Amino acid sequence: MKILVPVKRVIDYNVKPRVKADGTGVDLANVKMSMNPFDEIAVEEAIRIKEAGKAEEIVAVSVGPAKAQDTLRTALAMGADRAILIETDAEVEPLAVAKILKAIVAEENPGLVILGKQAIDDDSNQTGQMLAALLGRPQGTFASKVDIDGDHVAVTREVDGGLETVKLSLPAIVTTDLRLNEPRYASLPNIMKAKKKPLDVKTAADYGVDIAPRLKTLKVSEPPVRSAGVKVADVDALVAKLKELGVA
Template sequence: MKVLVPVKRVVDANVKVRVKGDGSGVELANVKMAMNPFDEIAVEEAIRLKDAGKVEEIIVVSIGPAQAQETLRTALAMGADRAILVKTDETAEPLGVAKVLKGVVDAEKPGLVILGKQAIDDDANQTGQMLAALLGWAQGTFASKVEINGDKAKVTREVDGGLQTIDLKMPAIVTVDLRLNQPRYASLPNIMKAKKKPLDEKSAADFGADLKPRLKVVKTEEPGGRKAGVKVKDVAELVSSLKSAGVI
């Protein structure tokens, strides 16, 4: 069985994001970029499934600029077998990404698509669900555990009330949550080997998709600063202050 793992190039999670002076978005120039943390977890899970003998080939795909090759090489160094870069300088929105991924799925015929539940740049949490709708496949979102048994996948989901376990008939879409696993670090020998692994460059048109943006960012601004707290002498003063503020 093939597994397809979409990965996204985003601002490194440890970097403090700065808003552009004109408020049109966040500053990306001279900023450290990395693989979306949720997608790292998805790559790791695909590798573990391969190590367990459930998967034969892992294909990673990214939709973005030429620099996204670095992100794909990281996934290859972790253990993926080959990569596809759908090159575009447009801002890829969830629906456009889902349409491109549908084209990749139609071409590659994977039995499972594993991806992060969301990207840390836009926090949209839409692509996996949209892809499942376009393909008509079963989906298991926010996965904290994935088990493959024949043509079925058992997915434990993190929901508001706790955990929910569902059985999916494959092919299926699984979006992963933080507690699924701990991604591995790529070793130096594997980083060197990744340079020789196949990485194909495609365009959205190759998959019959259009990445033209449909949304416009009106304004981006820094969150408001936190206001200073107030110390009170005792519980009576605290209750009085809360009443004055209309909280109780």
């Protein structure tokens, strides 16, 4: 079985994003970028499935600028076998990404597509579900456990009330949640080996996909600054203050 793992280049999760002065977006100048954390989990899960002897090849794919090659090389260093970059400097919306992935799935014919449940830059949480709809394949979202058994995969999902396990017929789409696994660090020897692994660079036009935006960002702004708390002498003063603020 072949596994396809889409990954995205985003601002590193340790970095506090800064909004541009004109409010048109997030400032990416001189900002550390890395692989989306949920996608790292997806890569790790694909590697574990391969190590268990249930997959033969892992293909990492990314849609983004030329610098996204670094993100793909990270996936290759972790254990992916080859990579595909759909190069574009435009901001690609989830639907366009799903359409590109659909075309790649038709070309690669993977038995399983594993991707992060959402990217931490736009928090859309849409691509996996859209891809499953476009392909007409079963999906297991927010996975905290993935167990492949023959031509089926059991996915334990994190839901509001606890956990839910669904059994999907392969081929299928799975999106990963935080508690699925702990991604490994790429060792220096593997980082060096990753430089020699195949990485194909293509464009959306190669797959006949129109990536023209259908949404327009009107304004990006910082969240309001939280006001300081107020100390009160006793319970009576607290109640009086709450009444004054209109919350009691």
